[in-house]
Amino acid sequence: MAEQRSMPKESGADHTLQQLQEGYQFILNRSHTFHSNVFETMLMGEPVICLVGKEAAEIFYDNDKFRREDAAPKRAEKTLFGEGGVQGLDGEAHLNRKKMFMSLMTKESLEEVRSLTGKALKLAMRDLNKEEPFKVYDEARKAMTRVASAWTGVPIYDEELDEWAEELSDMYESPTAVGFKHWKGRRSRSKAEKWIEDLVKKVRKGKLATSKDRALYQFSWHRDENGDLLDKHTVAVELLNLLRPMVAISVYIDFLVLAIHEHPEKVEKVRTGDENELQYFIQEVRRYYPFFPFAAARVDRNFTWDGYAFKQGTLTLLDLYGTNHHPELWENPKLFKPERFQSWDGHPFDFIPHGGGEFEIGHRCAGEWLTIEVLKETLDHFVNRISFEVPEQNLGFSLKEIPSIPKSEVKVTGVQS
Numbered sequence: 001m002a003e004q005r006s007m008p009k010e011s012g013a014d015h016t017l018q019q020l021q022e023g024y025q026f027i028l029n030r031s032h033t034f035h036s037n038v039f040e041t042m043l044m045g046e047p048v049i050c051l052v053g054k055e056a057a058e059i060f061y062d063n064d065k066f067r068r069e070d071a072a073p074k075r076a077e078k079t080l081f082g083e084g085g086v087q088g089l090d091g092e093a094h095l096n097r098k099k100m101f102m103s104l105m106t107k108e109s110l111e112e113v114r115s116l117t118g119k120a121l122k123l124a125m126r127d128l129n130k131e132e133p134f135k136v137y138d139e140a141r142k143a144m145t146r147v148a149s150a151w152t153g154v155p156i157y158d159e160e161l162d163e164w165a166e167e168l169s170d171m172y173e174s175p176t177a178v179g180f181k182h183w184k185g186r187r188s189r190s191k192a193e194k195w196i197e198d199l200v201k202k203v204r205k206g207k208l209a210t211s212k213d214r215a216l217y218q219f220s221w222h223r224d225e226n227g228d229l230l231d232k233h234t235v236a237v238e239l240l241n242l243l244r245p246m247v248a249i250s251v252y253i254d255f256l257v258l259a260i261h262e263h264p265e266k267v268e269k270v271r272t273g274d275e276n277e278l279q280y281f282i283q284e285v286r287r288y289y290p291f292f293p294f295a296a297a298r299v300d301r302n303f304t305w306d307g308y309a310f311k312q313g314t315l316t317l318l319d320l321y322g323t324n325h326h327p328e329l330w331e332n333p334k335l336f337k338p339e340r341f342q343s344w345d346g347h348p349f350d351f352i353p354h355g356g357g358e359f360e361i362g363h364r365c366a367g368e369w370l371t372i373e374v375l376k377e378t379l380d381h382f383v384n385r386i387s388f389e390v391p392e393q394n395l396g397f398s399l400k401e402i403p404s405i406p407k408s409e410v411k412v413t414g415v416q417s
């Protein structure tokens, strides 16, 4: 039997403030200090176990050891996730709900999302005033709102595009914010939930024609593990679990354009349009730049791992950003090197910007493949179909702000198709 040892523990009453100050680096900083991929700290007045690295990720995604019920902070539920969604489910209920999402991710449907992305980007470039610099982030949000609407079947008309692009992004921009920004995120969520509940009601009464293949129809008529239809609020929360993150891909699009600008030598290989080269580049964008800082779960029953005791109910955070930058897993993690993905073996627990493990039975992101398709198309568009200039601006980004985005939101100008 493995020897029991005591878990490294951060001294002091509470470290919530430091977590806010250190942002994406909070866990990795302490992991370096303790020389350990496991340690305990205090956050928001409760003991929290922090994990980082491949082996720790494998334990974190063991459904017999961890559960998601009551793990997400209330602030995140009110803005980012919504209440009653797939993120907080366990066991049969999670399996059933996750299947509802994964059944949308067929080869044909992913091809469609890629083609919709190409069209939306073309349209965005056509409508631009070519003389004025524009923010990639703003245009990407609108383009992705258009894609999300077409792909899910949730109707958003041209004149509503700006408003919905802003409201859907409020939801992922606001969970850690304080004051007005956080309140705006909550308000945008309740408005969007009401709007979609109304659409679900219409679909069920046959008053809104929608294709049977679309998520709006599929989710409206989905039956849970007991054979019951989901209540309309839950359907709205789950449809927003498609719309919101599809718009959030704009954050990666912003970083993608930054990477194209800052690493011209790495872009050369992408100019061939070779699918593998597109893939290596966007994988490195997803590894290198910050997005989702960590995933949260609670210990489901007492167990011992690597000699450390995990007590039932303890909140546990898996550092996603830190695992993608862990020096034990990535050579020179601070360098942007798409070619590192030529030899990556596809392990489910070392490259985890979208969480780790298996899609169907675990909580790994349902939209990871979709995100990859959107990013490959966007990369091809910006490198092989248009040319552009990047004027002088502050392209820095902070690892202390969650979510992080380049300060200038990446302004470009002189676009030529």
Ligand code: HEM
Residues within 6 Å of the ligand: 086, 087, 088, 098, 101, 241, 242, 245, 246, 248, 249, 250, 252, 291, 292, 295, 296, 320, 353, 354, 355, 356, 362, 363, 364, 365, 366, 367, 368, 370, 371
């Ligand atoms: C924008 C880039 C995205 C990032 C960085 C991202 C990241 C993540 C992460 C870290 C998780 C949680 C993993 C965990 O709890 O263990 C997650 C869950 C999820 N994501 Fe994404 N995601 C993205 C885009 C998408 C897209 C485009 C969709 C839908 C089309 C989507 C749908 C979901 C759903 C439904 C879950 C919950 C899965 C579950 O609990 O079983 N995400 N995502």
